[in-house]
Amino acid sequence: MSALAEKPAAQAQSAAGLSATLRHARYVVRENPVTALSFGLFVLFLVSAVFGPWLVPHDPLASNTSAALQAPSARYWFGTDQLGRDIFSRVVVATRLDMWIATASVALVFVMGGLAGVAAGYYGGWIDRVVGRVSDTIMAFPLFVLAMGIVAALGNTVTNIIIATAIVNFPLYARLARSEANIRRDAGFVHAARLSGNSEPRILFTQVLPNVMPLMMVQMSLTMGYAILNAAGLSFIGLGVRPPMPEWGIMVAEGAAFIVSGEWWIALFPGLTLMLAVFCFNLLGDGLRDIVDPQRRT
């Protein structure tokens, strides 16, 4: 019953909050064209991830040996690889897989790291110590080597790449959430919620967590780029995604062998796209930080 009563208030609040946020977003984009550029790039990546297979001019998997290793031309915009597959089509179609790995791993670590961190920051004590030591242990390894190890141990699948990427990012999320929750632990509104008769877990979820979310969203955007790079890196060294599936990392790995013989385009274009994707998410994170940063809300 009480949940029913909370709903309209929550809706009204989110509606008011949303329109204010939108107004502020417009202001930030106008003030900072680079953020607008990154939003544009993001939309472009989103479109190719969703509609890629229907938009591309060639079948990304169909080999055509008569057209192998052709330089970029009007017919093959990014050229063709050693099996005559169209690199442009493969780059576009690969967006979906790379985005899926990045999104899923970031979502996973957001839930795991966010919850662990908020609980550690709010309760302190042994939860804090356990979360802190687990984070330290993960941070003690070179992160990419750790990810390699996890994928090698768990098995060579896309799911395991997602899990490995999530694990190596865990400390970033846990520590951020911990510090944000920790400074709010003794805030006046948390005491007030206790006086209203809220139980501790309830305060954690309804009072503290929503206030930690904005910064976590920024962190998500910033780690998206890293997650894409990590997935591509794992594929590059032959872990995770297997040929002939189009994926940026593998494509760079395959093309690397041909650079010496002058076929630069095979590695260049997927690499460039990868760079652009990481670039886009990092800028997006900067823009988001400006949007949620109350200092900028004059």
Add this chain to the structure above:
Amino acid sequence: MSTDLAPPLLEITDLTVEFATRRGIVRAVQNVNISVGRGETLGIVGESGSGKSVTSFAAMRILDRAGRIAGGSVVYSGIDVAAAPESEMQDLRGREMSMIFQNPRAALNPIRRVGQQIEDVLIRHVQATRATAKEKAIAMLERVRIARPQERYDAYPFELSGGMCQRIVIALALACKPRLLIADEPTTGLDVTTQKAVMELMVELTRESAMSTILITHDLGLAATYCDRVVVMQKGAVVEEAPARQIFSAPAHPYTRKLMRATPRPGAGLRDLLPEDAPQEGAPQSPAAQARAGEPLLQVENLVKEYPRPSAASFAAKLLGRKGEDKPAFRAVDGISFEVRRGETLGLVGESGCGKSTTSMILMRLLDPTSGRVTFGGQDITAIPARDFAAHPLRHKIQMVFQDPTDSLNPRFTAARAIADPILRAGRMGARDEVRARCEELARLVGFPADLLDRLPHQLSGGQKARVGIARALALDPDLVVLDEPTAALDVSVQAVVLNLLEDLKQRLGMSYLFVSHDLHVVRLLCDRVAVMRGGRIIETGSAEEVLERPREAYTRELIDAIPRPPA
């Protein structure tokens, strides 16, 4: 006056400052004219948002990036501040004009020894060489009356009290013997006795070297006590300018009169703080409340809260598993006893660190005491651990209004949601219409406009946020409300309204208040009885009149004497 003979040191003419915000350009200061003569102390008084700080920031050209001087001129002894190159300004700041900020701890570098920070300024402005800097820094510490300056030279800001930090900031500001000192709320957040010491030191040092001072404050009493001339600002414009004595004896502008009226002072009652045209009638006392008045509601017996002191053992000794000799635990609350009767307001007074906040946290059952007993309505509430108290029926009967209205509201909850929170948790009402109706009723009770109920805290003013906090505390008809400096973060005119509201509500609903504060004037207005705390103990109790007019303890007298008193 000297200003008639010599050109003023700082002349601000027709100054307009604009800030670029997402809602367009906002004029923070408009056509302001201020001049400061050599050796003169000028007070700029105004409430928050009056543009008093922005004016002084413009004078030093340290506006933040969104702000700019849009019109008028600032001339400092012949130099046009608005047009001067940045390198020249950097040279001026610190050497010619310097500033003291509101929060001394934030103004000091936390990881540098205070002596070194003074040296930095001296060396930057070529007032000392590396060889002589230390000696000069220690001399500076001596001038601001820091005891044992040789030792304090090596102290970090966190090792010093708030008052000491402010002395260091003053030492920093005066190190290069500037000719103009701007003090922006230098004593806000300090205890009254510390405030007195800091202000007197500042005045003495500036007089000694014939320095000009601008004192920016919201406290008319403070400005009138320590300044030669006072400028009153409202909404970015100067509304009145007069010698300090005159502004008190014959305030000309209605806004100045309103400010003066709202300032708690000896001889003024609670109703006297409101503007003359406000309705004067108090709320009728409910008969039920009257019948029960006088019965004891809350009894505190021998309450003690101890905190373990950090071990004295050195880091190396700890590594080897050796323990230092155990120091006795720190007693934040040291065996206090008092009672609050029904329908009564008890004031708990003391300076920061005296244990009054710890006491109120224990009474609110947010903290467990080390020993002692708290009986509420005949039931021992210390028997219920703090962590289980949230689910206890007595939870609703003891509520609190917090010190900072902004900090005590969840920034993501609307006003209605904040007020409804205790109602929803108590589960007394089911239907959403019923909860909403109760919220509206409470809003009416505290004078909060019902059409603002769906706003978020950052869309409300300070006074409105305070009302939301009060409505939330009243939502479950509590018997005892702890008021923890409920008006410390509010402007005086808003404070006057909120204090009257609290008194009306008490009359109407028959609650008891425990009023925790360091401001004796405010305590006198609201409280029936007063308990003075020092070092975790209650040193004096009695009726408000008795304690404030005829204090028995020297410490109480010291507290009363430290309140700035404008020249009569």
